[in-house]
Amino acid sequence: MYNEKVLKIFENPKNAGLLKGANGVGKVGNMQCGDVMKVYVLVEHDKIKDAKFKTFGCVSAIASSDVACEMIKGKHLDDALKVTNKDVMEALGGLPPQKVHCSVLAQEAIEAAITDYKKSTEKKKK
Amino acid sequence: MIKKSVYLDNAATTYVAGEVLQAMLPYFTTEFGNASSVHSFGRSAEKALATAREQIAKTINARPEEIYFTSGATESNNWILRSAIQNHPSKRIIISATEHPSILDTCDMLAKQGYKIDYVKVDRDGVINVADLISKLARPAAIVSIMTANNEVGTIQYLNTIANLCHERGVLFHTDATQAISRVFIDVNEMKIDALSMSAHKIYGPKGIGALYIKSGVKVNKFIRGGHQERNLRAGTVNVPGVVGFGVAAAIAMRDSTINNSRIKSLRDYMINQIETRIPDVHLNGHRHQRLANNVNFSFRGVEGESLLTLLDFAGIAASTGSACTSATLGRSHVLTAMGVMDELINGSIRFSLGRATTKADIDYVVGELEKSVKKLRSISAI
Incomplete structure (x- = not known):
């Protein structure tokens, strides 16, 4: 069902686990649909210094989480927000049609993490 | 390494068990006849079908003439449900929600055609709630279909009780015994089972062959048209090597x-x-x-x-x-x-x-x- 690339990333994800000092976290998905994705970001001067994930889900959900984290690392927040599910799909070399929603979930997780960071910094300013 | x-x-x-494959091989090559032909090649194939029918009937203590060959339990399940609903004034079928997709999908289709499908509850372990079945049996139904043992979680139903309840009320009882053959004791006479589905490839036989047991006297409709095979009910040249393999697989499964x-x-x-x-x-x-x-x-x-x-x-x-x-x-x-x-x-x-x-x-x-x-x-x- 999956291509070699997806399986390889799933087997050895680079960005799995907790992120120390994370200042933004986005949680998307739910147990009904079978996938829950959490993306943690460490933002410094509007740049994503590091990103990690924790995901309950299928092979493509885990692989999507990993490439999403990889893609936003080092990016300015505005650029990170431009990462789409298509980019995630491309980085994975494609996903089976019934699994495309996993890449959408990854895009949403990035957005949620950045939104969370912005909210918490705004609070601090206040 | x-x-x-x-x-x-x-x-x-x-x-496919070695003994099964060995028994099948001649029916691809030297004994390749069509079981419907009158010549010696045909007779040899016909004889092989008769032996297999007997071997398969024995697994559930049925009579050979009550066994109809199909392409597998999925076809058997499709056949019995469609036939039962057409032969009964009641527009109702009773099944459990844990049945195989071949039962569930067929029922979904029948529901769209206006038939009523009632689902008997199961408990946390997947065991049929007998009280719920009894209450559902209070109104007429064309057939009750409950699998002998569940394919996903392996739960074995109290088939005797379920079959008896149906029998007492004159409701046709069918069970999908695909996972259960040779693993659960089944005697269709003692247990009063009217119809039963099975497949060869779950008991070390080949894929693409199965059977539907239908008790003598139970009316069943023609399922595939275009030939007199399987007592005029299921047309199409019989898969002789498959049937032979099924028969031997059934005999070994029961023996061991x-x-x-x-x-x-x-x-x-x-x-x-x-x-x-x-x-x-x-x-x-x-x-x-x-x-x-x-x-x-x-x-x-x-x-x-x-x-x-x-x-x-x-x-x-x-x-x-x-x-x-x-x-x-x-x-x-x-x-x-x-x-x-x-x-x-x-x-x-x-x-x-x-x-x-x-x-x-x-x-x-x-x-x-x-x-x-x-x-x-x-x-x-x-x-």
Whole structure:
């Protein structure tokens, strides 16, 4: 069902686990649909210094989480927000049609993490 | 180094036993006749069908003339439901929500045509709620169809009780015994079963061949048109090598059932015990004792089934999430849903189905890999 690339990333994800000092976290998905994705970001001067994930889900959900984290690392927040599910799909070399929603979930997780960071910094300013 | 490989998906399909294949081979080459032909080639094939029909009938104590060959249990299930509803004034069918998709899909289609489908409740272990069945039987129904043993969680139903209740009320009773043949005692006469579906490839026979048992006297409609085969009810040249293989597979399965079942059952209990001892936070799906000798089905909290299955596959282990028929789709297990299992446990269920070739060393290897894989996935899980 999956291509070699997806399986390889799933087997050895680079960005799995907790992120120390994370200042933004986005949680998307739910147990009904079978996938829950959490993306943690460490933002410094509007740049994503590091990103990690924790995901309950299928092979493509885990692989999507990993490439999403990889893609936003080092990016300015505005650029990170431009990462789409298509980019995630491309980085994975494609996903089976019934699994495309996993890449959408990854895009949403990035957005949620950045939104969370912005909210918490705004609070601090206040 | 030879990569280790352990096949624990025998409920999806089994290999073809050597004796079975040997018995089949001549019917591809020298004994290739069409069983409907009048010449010696045809007669040889016809004779082979008769022998096989007898071997298959014996597995459930039916008479050979009550056995109709089909392409498998899926076809048998389609046939009996469509036929029963057409032959009865009642527009109602009673099934359980944990039936195989071939029953559920057929019922969905019949529901769209205006028939009424009633689902009998099951308890947390997947056992039919008899009180609910009794209340549903208060009104007329064309047929009740309840599987003998569940393909996903292995729960064995109290078939005797269910069949009796139907019989007392004059309602046709059908059971899908695909997983149960040679693993659960079935006597269609003693148990008053009117119709029963089975497949060869779950008992070390070939794929693409199965049977429908229909009790003498029960009216059944023609299912496939265009020939007089199978007493004019199911047209099409009979798959003679398949039927021969099915017959031999059935005979061997019955001959060795006691020894196979007791050996496999003790491996099953060993595996359940090992998993529960070595891996925290696991949930055994299905009835602990009233279950198929070869079925182990667990949910691992915080772990999603497909991911776990894939890690096991990397280690050469073949298992399954849900049933083979549903795991290719995104659908959640309808069986676990009907049993009221929590969402996060439904998404993390894995079925291991043991077989004749399974050894204790296999189980030790699988449990070891399972422990590692569950740990790995839990360490990166969001819940």
